[in-house]
Amino acid sequence: MGVLTWILLGLVVGALAKLFMPGDDPGGIIVTILLGIVGAFLGGFIGSALGVGTVTGFNMMSILLAIVGAVILLAIYRLVVGRRHHLH
Numbered sequence: 001m002g003v004l005t006w007i008l009l010g011l012v013v014g015a016l017a018k019l020f021m022p023g024d025d026p027g028g029i030i031v032t033i034l035l036g037i038v039g040a041f042l043g044g045f046i047g048s049a050l051g052v053g054t055v056t057g058f059n060m061m062s063i064l065l066a067i068v069g070a071v072i073l074l075a076i077y078r079l080v081v082g083r084r085h086h087l088h
Contacts, residue, residue: 005057009066010036016063017070023078039070046072 011029014036043065044055055062 006037006040007033009040009055009058009063010034012036013039013063013066013070016067017074020067020071021074021078035070035073036066039068039073040066041069042072043067043069045069 010033014032014034017035017039018032040055040062044062046069047053047055047061047065053061053065055066
C-alpha cells in the first residue's frame with residue numbers, strides 16, 4: 001500500500017475506533033490518523049499471528065483487523081493516562 005492509502009486507512013480506522021470507544025481523548029485529526037495507522041500495523045500483526053490475515057488495503061478483513069488494533073491501542077492509552085491522572 002502507498003503512503004496516501006495508509007493515511008486514508010489510518011483516518012478511517014482511527015475515526016471508527018474512536019466511534020466504538022467514545023471518550024475525551026486529546027489530539028485532533030493527526031492523532032486519529034496515527035492511531036489508525038499504528039492500529040493497522042498492530043491488527044495486521046495480530047491477524048497474522050492468529051492466521052486470519054493481514055492488513056493489505058481497503059477490504060473488509062483489513063479494516064476489521066485495523067480497527068481491532070486501534071481499539072487495543074486506544075484502551076492501552078486510556079489505561080496509562082488514567083493511572084497517571086489517579087497518581088496526582
